[in-house]
Amino acid sequence: MAVTLSEKAAKHVSNYLAKRGKGVGLRLGVRTSGCSGMAYKLEFVDEVVPEDMVFESYGIKVFVDPKSLPYLDGTQLDYAREGLNEGFKFNNPNVKDQCGCGESFNV
């Protein structure tokens, strides 16, 4: 089981962490809400929770809580630019369908 970052995503995360001046890594998670059942969580991590699963890609620690992991397994977080907009993108193989905007999804 694993969750990874693309090289581009990792570069942006490390950049943000450096500018922010604190934080040990990135948290990916899911919670039940939104129009299609589940929603992603993407946060900085300041304090590690003991039961967190920790993955590392391109030098960035990625924390996932055990409840979220089944929904995220195999996900690669990428950084993309769409027109003027830019941000992180979840490439999640578990997703069956998602709402129109992609902010929430169903597995």
Add this chain to the structure above:
Amino acid sequence: MALFQIAEPGESAAPHEHKLAVGIDLGTTNSLVATVRSGIAVVLNDEHGRPLLPSVVRYHPEGGLEVGYDAQMRQAADPKNTISSVKRFMGRGAKDIAHLESIPYDFVDAPGMVKLKTCAGVKSPVEVSAEILKCLKARAEAALGGDLVGAVITVPAYFDDAQRQATKDAAKLAGLNVLRLLNEPTAAAIAYGLDNAAEGIYAVYDLGGGTFDISILKLTKGVFEVLATGGDSALGGDDFDQRIFCWSIEEAGLQPLSPHDARLLMTRAREAKEFLTYHPEAPITARLSTGEVVDARLDVDTFADITRNLVSKTLQAVKKALRDAGLRPEEVKGVVMVGGATRMPQVQKAVGDFFRQEPLTNLDPDKVVALGAATQANLLVGNKTGQDDWLLLDVIPLSLGLETMGGLTEKVIPRNSTIPAARAQEFTTFKDGQTAMAIHVVQGERELVSDCRSLARFELRGIPPMVAGAARIRVTFQVDADGLLSVTAREQTTGVEASVTVKPSYGLSDGEIAGMLQDSMAHAKDDAFQRALKEAQVEAQRMIEATQAALKEDSHLLAADEIARIEAAIAKLALTMEGDNRRIINLAMDDLGFETQEFAHRRMDQSIKRALAGRKVAEIKMEDE
């Protein structure tokens, strides 16, 4: 597929709930839009990667318009329909604008604000500004992928209510929800995180393309108060280009240039200026249409020499602003640099030497105002980031003010002001030799103190004895983010101070607040009448006392019958002011004024004679200076 930004721990927004907010620096020459992405403020670029949007709008004769670089490029070809620097006309009448005759537009003087005649019809500065804002709004919505919840727009600290209102109207016309107008220097200070820094005095030195502004800010409990502003509306980076331009003409021994050659050399001059920021020497080369070749090398020291008096002109304005605020340079805790022209090393050095500290320069000086506005916008829509959650967006439910002579309310902070808020107002003494002042803090919308709610009373003592109206007592009302009001009164010459802290909304339920508001509307007419009457009574009382004091001192200037007439007028006024007919009180005041006119002239003559007796003209002149 949606694109995500990283949130602070525990603050991931629920789907569709992340609120998109931007900060907009609506500048005279250039405008920018910024937002907070993954906790960091960034400026949003256009599709060509350019952060700036020139504040230029060109109207086409066949309808339609263009904004920004495209409009700027056509400015020379179509000067009358290409509106630049429209910010100078916001909320201004024709008589408020300096050098109106030298500006190439066809002005129409409308009540309140000038308008501009273009091929697309008569446009108000508000409409022109709205086009710039629409362009930035479209850029932001494309970049953020959604509708904006709101925007913080920056304005110069010296903007008055009319100019601020015009800016708000422009935003409304552009379909933007204004979360707040923010002073430009405050935005710059926020961008540097100074709102979380130590309390104290900060200076913001803003040298733009064509204007120079200096602001002195005081930070207390996370609230910035503007203590003084100053500057020069006709001094900026362009003047430095001009100096290099003149220098290179002299170096190359050129004849007067054609407009085309002048433009070319001016561009080379600007490039040389920018090059000198990072290099010790800059080449200036140009082949002119006359066949002449300019080939000069300008070094940093020469550049500093030929621009020395421009830099010192800015420091003069800095000194004046500090003097207005009653401060010395060493009392300033930090200096923020804003505006592209502050990249010049000689400017940074001069400012550093003046304040005896390194100015803050690590953010891009062109972007710093927009970044601060974005940070504020992000807070105001509730996308809080960690330690800033103390900053609330809240409003004061009822006006806060104090009691003035005659039991009238003087509102200092009007209701619906967003908190934190700080306002100061100057008051003076009512009687000759008055050494103490009672300050009664009240809350409510009614004109008479007896109809408002009393919050606190305190006394300022130790005012030096002066004639009535000479003392300057600055009363500062400050409401912090928790709605806590503190009132400070300070006599300006001696610095004696007294203060009190109250929590104004304490004990008032929403129902009571609503009741007080309804009351104020129901009684508005009655209140206005009461206020006018009280004002007349206070004025009458003041006039009687002043006349009596003058009689006591200088009755030798008057004949017996003149004294009798004045005394009769006083008695009549004293009688009428007991009643409630304002018109009669005013008439009696006019009478007393008429009777004492000659007396006032004689007193004036006497004091001038005394002041001038036995002195030489030269001495008197010296004192004036």
